[in-house]
Structures are given as C-alpha cells and as structure tokens.
Amino acid sequence: MMQEIAWQLSLVLMTLVALGFGFVAINSGVRVEDYTPLQKRAYRIRSKLFWTLVAVLGPAMIYTLLDLPYGTSRAGHKAGPAQVVEATGHQWRWELSRDRVVRDQPVEFRVTSADINHGFGIYDADMHLVAQTQAMPGYTNTLRHTFTADGTYRILCMEYCGIAHHNMMSEIKVGSL
Amino acid sequence: MANYTYEHTPDRGATAGVLAYLGTACAVLLLMMLVGLLMRLEQAQIIDLGANWFYELMTLHGAGMVGIAGIAGAAVMWHFLRQYVELSPAIFMANLALFLVGVAMIIGSIVFGHFHAAWTFLYPMPSKAMGMWSQEAAALFMGGLLVIGVGFLLMHLDIARAIIARYGNFARALGWPQLFVHDDGKAPPPTVVASTMVTIVNIVGLVVGASILTMMLVNLYLPEFTIDPMLAKGMIYFFGHVFINATIYMAVIAVYEILPRYTQRPWKANRVFLASWSASTLMVMFIFPHHLLMDFAFPQWMLIMGHIIGYLNTVPILVVTGYGALMIVFRSGIRWDMASRLLFLSLFGWAAGAMPAFIDGTITVNYVMHNTLWVPGHFHTYLLLGMVAMVFGFIYYLGKPAQHVRESWLDRAAFWGFTSGALGFTLSFLYAGKESVARRYAVHLPEWLPYDRAGSLFAALVVASSLIFVLRFFSRLGAAGRDYARAPLAQGAAA
Ligand code: HEM
Ligand SMILES: [Cu+2]
Ligand SMILES: [Cu+2]
Numbered sequence: 045m046m047q048e049i050a051w052q053l054s055l056v057l058m059t060l061v062a063l064g065f066g067f068v069a070i071n072s073g074v075r076v077e078d079y080t081p082l083q084k085r086a087y088r089i090r091s092k093l094f095w096t097l098v099a100v101l102g103p104a105m106i107y108t109l110l111d112l113p114y115g116t117s118r119a120g121h122k123a124g125p126a127q128v129v130e131a132t133g134h135q136w137r138w139e140l141s142r143d144r145v146v147r148d149q150p151v152e153f154r155v156t157s158a159d160i161n162h163g164f165g166i167y168d169a170d171m172h173l174v175a176q177t178q179a180m181p182g183y184t185n186t187l188r189h190t191f192t193a194d195g196t197y198r199i200l201c202m203e204y205c206g207i208a209h210h211n212m213m214s215e216i217k218v219g220s221l
Numbered sequence: 222m223a224n225y226t227y228e229h230t231p232d233r234g235a236t237a238g239v240l241a242y243l244g245t246a247c248a249v250l251l252l253m254m255l256v257g258l259l260m261r262l263e264q265a266q267i268i269d270l271g272a273n274w275f276y277e278l279m280t281l282h283g284a285g286m287v288g289i290a291g292i293a294g295a296a297v298m299w300h301f302l303r304q305y306v307e308l309s310p311a312i313f314m315a316n317l318a319l320f321l322v323g324v325a326m327i328i329g330s331i332v333f334g335h336f337h338a339a340w341t342f343l344y345p346m347p348s349k350a351m352g353m354w355s356q357e358a359a360a361l362f363m364g365g366l367l368v369i370g371v372g373f374l375l376m377h378l379d380i381a382r383a384i385i386a387r388y389g390n391f392a393r394a395l396g397w398p399q400l401f402v403h404d405d406g407k408a409p410p411p412t413v414v415a416s417t418m419v420t421i422v423n424i425v426g427l428v429v430g431a432s433i434l435t436m437m438l439v440n441l442y443l444p445e446f447t448i449d450p451m452l453a454k455g456m457i458y459f460f461g462h463v464f465i466n467a468t469i470y471m472a473v474i475a476v477y478e479i480l481p482r483y484t485q486r487p488w489k490a491n492r493v494f495l496a497s498w499s500a501s502t503l504m505v506m507f508i509f510p511h512h513l514l515m516d517f518a519f520p521q522w523m524l525i526m527g528h529i530i531g532y533l534n535t536v537p538i539l540v541v542t543g544y545g546a547l548m549i550v551f552r553s554g555i556r557w558d559m560a561s562r563l564l565f566l567s568l569f570g571w572a573a574g575a576m577p578a579f580i581d582g583t584i585t586v587n588y589v590m591h592n593t594l595w596v597p598g599h600f601h602t603y604l605l606l607g608m609v610a611m612v613f614g615f616i617y618y619l620g621k622p623a624q625h626v627r628e629s630w631l632d633r634a635a636f637w638g639f640t641s642g643a644l645g646f647t648l649s650f651l652y653a654g655k656e657s658v659a660r661r662y663a664v665h666l667p668e669w670l671p672y673d674r675a676g677s678l679f680a681a682l683v684v685a686s687s688l689i690f691v692l693r694f695f696s697r698l699g700a701a702g703r704d705y706a707r708a709p710l711a712q713g714a715a716a
Binding site: 046047048049050051053054057058061062064065068069071072073074075076077079082083086090093094097101102104105108109111112113114135159160161163165167171172173174175176177178180181182183184185186187200201202203204205206207208209210211 | 227272273276337338339341343345346349350351353449450451454486487513515516517518521524525528529532535536539540543544547548550551552553554555557565568569572573576577580581583584585586588589590591592593595651652654655656657659661662663664665666668711712713714715
C-alpha cells in the first residue's frame, strides 16, 4: 500500500521533472537575445513553483509525521495486552521467544542483536514488507504491529551482516486462536 | 536586485594533474561499473559467482565508486576554482597519490584478505568476521579508507586556505554580505560559493570519518576499547552522507561554468542562489539521521529532523539549480553537442533522483522501504544519471577538438544508450524496491528475478555507452590540455 503510493508518486514527480526538461529542450533552438524580460517572467514562474511546492509538500511532510511507527507513539494501534516477542539477531539466525501470535491483537517485538547490526523485517504471505526495525547490539527497538490476516509471515534480515545475510530468514505464524 | 550580465571568461585547458585525476576516475569508474554489472547478473542468476564473491564485489563497488566520485568531483572543482584562487598543485597531487595508496590497500584487503563488511563497515562487523577474513584484512580496509580520507582532508584544507586568502573568510566566500546586507552584484562566482560549501562540509565530515575509523582500528587490536554501536553508526553515516553528497556539489560546478558559455547567458550568484547554497551547507550536515530512521532507540527529535530536512533539501535542487539550468537554456539558441547534452541531462538526473529520495526519507515510507532496492534505486539515479553525467559532460567539453565539431553517430548513440540504460537500470531497482526486494542480497528469491534480468540488460547498456565516452576522452587527452574556446556561440547570438 505505502509502497504503491511511493512508487506512483515518484513516477509522477519524475515525469513532471522530465516534462520540464523536455519542454525547455524543445524550446531551446530559437534565441531571444534580450534575456532580461525572459528572466523576469521565469522568476515569477519560479515563485509560483516554490509556493506550490510549499503548499503541497508542507502538508504532506506534516501529515506523514502524525503516525510514526516508534514505540508507543504509533496512533491507532489496537488496544489490549500486547503479545510480546523477544527477537534477537545472531550471525546468522533469528532467535524468537515465540513464533505463533494471534491476529487482531497487538504484538510487541523487542528486537536486539547478540553480535552485530541486523535488521528485523516482517514480510507477509505475498512477500511484501509490512514492518521493520533495526537490530542493534546493546539496544532494544520496540516494534508494535497488529496482524490483520492469518498466515505464515517471514522474517528477513534488513541490515547487511555478512556472507549469509540473505539466508537469515525465519517464520512467524499468525492465527486466530 | 542587482543586475547580472554575461561576461565571457576565457577557457583554460586542464592541467596534467586534472587529467591524471580524470584518467584515474574514468578507468576505475569503468571497472566498478563492470563489477556492478557482475553483481546484477549474479542476482539475476545469469552467472554464478557465489555469495562470497558477491559481497566482496559489493564492498569493492561501494568503496570504489564513492572514492572515484570524490576524485572526479575534486577534479571538476579544482579545474574551475583555479580561475579565482591560488591553489597548490603539489597538495592536489598528494591527494591523488594518497588515493592510489588507499585504493591499493582496499583492493588488497578485499581480493587477498576476502574482507567484505561493505563500504559502510558498520561497527562491530569488521571485527566480527566469523572466520571469513582476518583482523589484518579489516585493518587494511579501514586503514585504506583512512589514507584516502587524509588525502582529501589535505586538499580541502588547501582549498580553505586559498579561499580565505582571496575572500577573507568563509562568510564572504558564501556571499553573506550580499545575502544579508546589500546585494551589490559583486558576490563571489557560483564556483567559489559551491567550493566553499563543499570545503566546509567535507572538512567536518572527514574529521568525523577519520575519528570513527581510528576508533575502530584501535578497537580491532584492543577489544576492551569498545564503541557504542549507535554512536559509530551515526558517525559513519554522517561522514558517508556528507562525502557522497559533496561529490555532486563539486561536479555541478561544471554545469555552472559550462552552460553559460554555451548560452551566453549569466549564471550568477544572486540572493536566491546564495541563500540556497548556505541552506544546503547546513542541510547536508543535519540530514544524516535519515539513515537511522529505523533505529527506534535513536533520539526521536533527530529522526524527525532528518525527515523534515529531507523535504527541505529538495527545494534548492529543484527550484534553484534545476530550474536555473532550464532558465538559461530556454530560448537561448544553445547548440547541442555531447557536452551540453550530458550536462543538461545531469541536472535532470539529479532532480529526478531527488524525488524517490525524499519520499524514502519519509518515516512512514521508510518503515516499509528502508534497505530495499528502493535505496540503490534513488541513489543510482542522482549519482549515475546526475553526478556521473556531469563528469562525462565535463570530459567531453575538455576533449572537444574545436569549437564546432561534427560528432559521430557513435557518440550520439552512446548518449541515448546511456540515458535510456541508466533510466531503465534505476527504474528496475525502484520497482524491485516497491516489491519489497531487500538490498544487498547475493541470492534473490525466484519471484524477484525478472527485475534483476531487466536491470542487467539496462546495466550492460550503461557500461557499453560509458566505455565509448571514456575511450573518446582518452583519445583526446591532447586537446583537453590546451587553452582555446570550446563552447560554440549560441545560434543567433550577438558575437
Ligand atoms: C553501470 C553502472 C552501475 C551498476 C551496474 C551498478 C550496480 C550496483 C549493484 C548491483 C549494487 C548492489 C545493489 C544491492 O544492494 O543489491 C550497487 C550498489 C552500490 N552502487 Fe552501484 N552500480 C553502477 C553505478 C554506480 C555509480 C556510478 C555509483 C556512484 C558514483 C555507484 C555506487 C554504489 C554504491 C555506493 C552502492 C552500495 C553498496 C553497498 O550496498 O554496500 N554505483 N550498484
Ligand atoms: Cu542479519
Ligand atoms: Cu543481515
């Protein structure tokens, strides 16, 4: 979902940039010797462009700050006692205190590492990343997530940790009790 | 508002030193592109090198590309800055010599020592090798980076000295009197403003980088001297972010200097320009927490600061530099040749790449896209289609045999091959990132292979086109050193 928005938005913005450059390239051939009036007009357009950016990006920047994934600051996560999963990264395996959780009830992953940096990424049954946090030695990152669909989720390592980084996978089963 | 008009500055050829920089950069660039292609082919499962080789090549590609981006950027900056301030050729060459020593150490560590902790060498990975490499290999790699860093630091200190000798202090060189007091039209030229910005941020970045490297080297031999992994990560990304971004801010000087010569229109440091470069000076240093957005234990206000500066940072790129290029080209009668085309393309690449980049810097997006191929997707856009295109434009410019030359179909084909290849290559990364493909994976899941195969094809096109650019440059080294006007007058321009 978020990925889809990011992709579409990037394509739109990159296309707009391309159109700007294309438009100017096409209109580059015939010279207007007196630059001053051109410049004046261009500055006016630039002001408009600037304020458009402010008007569009400003609210987007603030809006996306309203629902941060950090610990308790995540709004809208389901009430009720959390199911706690202690997750520890090792070169090169995940140690999970439990690998079964219940759907529609918040899960609190307490993620850390026993050796070097790893990344704790949760993939759904379609292999799409739904949540992640880093696993750093000496620190515990608390990741709260509520699964809304049953199935087998996979844990992939999201921080490069050496020769078997790509093999550092594990599973979590989500069911409805 | 002060009025700025175009004044012609005579065109100087490159010094032997600049050519040595560019020659080194081009040769290593091609080699590293081949390494990149090998990685992509491995992920596509077209070839089978094994994970060990993949991660060694990944470490080599990362360190090598970042290093030569620095070298190429420095060549552009030094070449043009020399018009305004008195630089030391000896220190410039010392930097290249130290660079080559560092490169030899890094290659030795990877090829013979099998070191593969990636160019970001996150603590404590280099010392926790699980038997894959020796302590000496780790020391050689980090020592190599340190040697390269010291070389760059020397060069920047010399540039700082030269700028201060001419302008008095950094504030004047950044045009603060014109920005904050009165714009008398006498602000330092864009090249000086940009070089000052880069010098400030790189000196800070390199000192931080050298500190963490030294700390980690000590830790390697005295394990009881431990480092906080979060502090180490912050320092590494501060240094890494500043250094790689500074390469773009150095290379863009080629655009500021060369496009006005093609359009006979001024690109002067007016107030908006000065404000944006002063803002970028601060932003490039305070944006680094956007690399730590998934470290939930990092101070939250700094993460939010990273998020916000990520948005602000796109404004100067789009509204000042990108738009500035559009302004001076629009109805200018510019004659399109390889140099002007590549420079124009490079600003497109930079601006376009900034879009998926700031989106990635949004915390809620980062939550599901951090360390997927989305990340190499955006940075290859502004580095390959942006920074490297600036350098290619610059070498075509230097090597132009005469003001008006008929270019062969081969160069033009290479231009379009490079453009489409780089776009396809980066879009295949971005698309894979959208599909949650993790970055830095030697082995990909079967469902990821189609993107890898498409990416490989486009990457091959980039390598082939770049080979033509580089061979053309090597065949024109003689012309590159001579002083003569290279930019053709715009069509219909008053002579
Ligand atoms: C033909 C051109 C290129 C190809 C085929 C290529 C290919 C690749 C590949 C396959 C990766 C690893 C992606 C992954 O994480 O799975 C990579 C990473 C990287 N590339 Fe490139 N690349 C090219 C050009 C460049 C350029 C021009 C630069 C910089 C100026 C660059 C800098 C990097 C860096 C810094 C990394 C990150 C390495 C790491 O994750 O440790 N690349 N590239
Ligand atoms: Cu791991
Ligand atoms: Cu890993």
